[in-house]
Amino acid sequence: MLDGLTGTDAGALPLHAVTPAGLPALLAALPAPQAAFLRAAGFAAKAQDLRLLPTAEGIGGAVLGLGADPSEAASPWAFGGAPFALPEGTAWRIEGAPDAAAATLGWCLGAYRFRQFRTAAARGPALLAAPAGTEAAQAEAAAICRGRDLVNLPANHLGPAELAAAVGRLAAAHGAGFEVIEGAALAEGFPAVQAVGGGSPRAPRVAVLRWEGRADGPLVALCGKGVCFDTGGLDIKPAGAMLRMKKDMGGAAAAMATAEMLMAARAPVRLLLLVGAVENAVSGEAFRPLDVIRTRKGLTVEIGNTDAEGRLVLADLLCFAAESQPSLVVDFATLTGAARVALGPDLPALFCDDDQVSERILSSGLLHRDELWRMPLQKNYVSWLDSSVADLNNVSTKPMAGAITAALFLRHFVPDGLRWAHIDLYAWNDGSRPGRPEGGEVQAARAVARAVLTHPSGWMTT
Incomplete structure (x- = not known):
């Protein structure tokens, strides 16, 4: 069971979720002493304002302000702070949530903490008796929390072998096929992946998961950049820029979480998940x-910078995925600092030259509070990747539009006519907020999974 959930509602106390507009009715319905307490305390139902309700025996319940903005009141983050604002180990049932599934998702994500290496006992969350009908939200939360665990793991505990093994566990949990490509087969079939990971004593590999939710369903391919640690290579990063590079496999974590959500939902599609696991x-x-x-496609690449390694890994994965003629390919990667400069840490960049695919992913992200922002594949910038000795360079000749030129590099490895989306994400929370504790984060997975679930057969149409 997820942290923050209890399997029974026996003894669960009421947590009244209320907007300013709904506050008078709640005050009228509460026992007079509790209503008087809230009035005396100046409770105005502001967002994230939580107050315990006293009784002669102790705690009789609590109220949680949702604020006046209806969209914020119905978001998961409205409930993300409750697990650690309420007393440890107490059990609660939510009353008055505008969206019970969103509230459950936010609660579960807010209850998450990464504690694997802490020896001292830490404070636990309050527990939610999850409402009926929120099983899908719980499954999404579980996938995100597993992805967060992977991103948070130090690199000495998560190398290429361990990341590939995590894909294997995911496959086993859902009855999917699984294989690992390594050694001579990797060097022959994935030469760019081999080149990136060949400098580490921890050998690179590609993990492959195949799953059939419906045998004749459209094939959805998910590709994840799994750079378990990025020194920058011989173009070494400064020390400060290397501190969080255990998160450079955040794209793989997002791809895995997306696959888990689709398999848990029994999506009527076929899945191909590829993780390029390297150091x-x-x-x-x-x-x-x-x-x-050399790349799997046969194109040659001049290495303008060894710190632009993620696109090399994805190049081989995208080529391999395309060989199966999928209806849709989505790649996830912590690819460029330029995307963060443009959009900040919370808004992944979406690159896609198919308006329908873009709209489905963007609208899904907006609806389910997993937002992305579409960026242009500016075609006249392609020449910035020209090389005088190879088919192309892995970096641009100009110090501008770094996220765009990275996406344009990947575009070389996607056949014309194949629906493809590239997501450049951050995979980290720099500080703690309700539902989003500091540390590893899984971004864009819910947006993509929900887009696929909403249009399962539509990916085969134009």
Whole structure:
């Protein structure tokens, strides 16, 4: 069971969720002493304002302000602060939530903490008796929390082998097929992945999951950048820029969470999940600036910068995915700092040259509070990736539009006519907010999974 949930509502106290407009009716319905207490305390139902309701025996319930904005009141984040604002271990049932599924999702995400390496006992969350009909929200929360765990794991505990094994556990949990491509087969079939990971004593590999929710359903391919630690390679990062590079496999975590959500929902599709699990290390075996490497597609790439390694990993994955002729390919990656400069940490960048695919993902993200922002695939910037010695360079010749040129690099490895979306995300919360504790984060997974579930057969149409 997820942290923050209880399997029974026996003894659960009421948590009254209320907007300012609904406050007079709640005050009229509460026992007179509790209503008088709230009035005396100046409770005005402001967002995140939580007050315990006293009784002669102790705590008789609580009220949670939702604020006046209806969209914020119905968001998961309205309930994300409650698990640690309420007394530890107490059990609660939510009354008055505008959206019970969103409230349950927010509660579960707010109850999450990464504690694997803490030896001292830590405060636990309050527990929610989840309302009936919120099973899908609970499954989404479980997928996100597992993804957060992966991003939060230190790199000495999560290398390429361990990340591939996590894909194996996911496959086993849902009866999916699973294989790992490594060694000579990797070097031959995924030469760009091999080049990126060849400098590490922890050998690179590609994890492959295949699942059939419906045998004749459209094939959805998910590709995740799984760079378990990124030193920058021989173009080494400064120390400060390396501090969070355990999160450089955040794209893989998002792709895995998306796959888990779709499998848990028994989506009527076929799934192909690919995770390129590598470490970009510094050694005598590391690839070098101005090396020329081969890709699975056959295109040659001049290495303008070894710290632009994620796009090389994705290039081979996208080519492999395209060979199965999927109806849709989505890749997830912590690819560029330029995307964060443009959009900040909370808004992943979506690159897609199919308006219908873009609209489905964007509208799903907006509806389910997992927002993205569409960025342009500016075609005249393609020449910025020209190389005088290879088919293309892995970095631009100009210090501008870094997220766009990275997406344009990937576009070379997607056949014309194949529906493809590239998501450049941050995978981290720099500080704690309701439902979003500091540390690893899974972004865009709910948006993509819900878009697929909403249009399961539509991915095969134009």
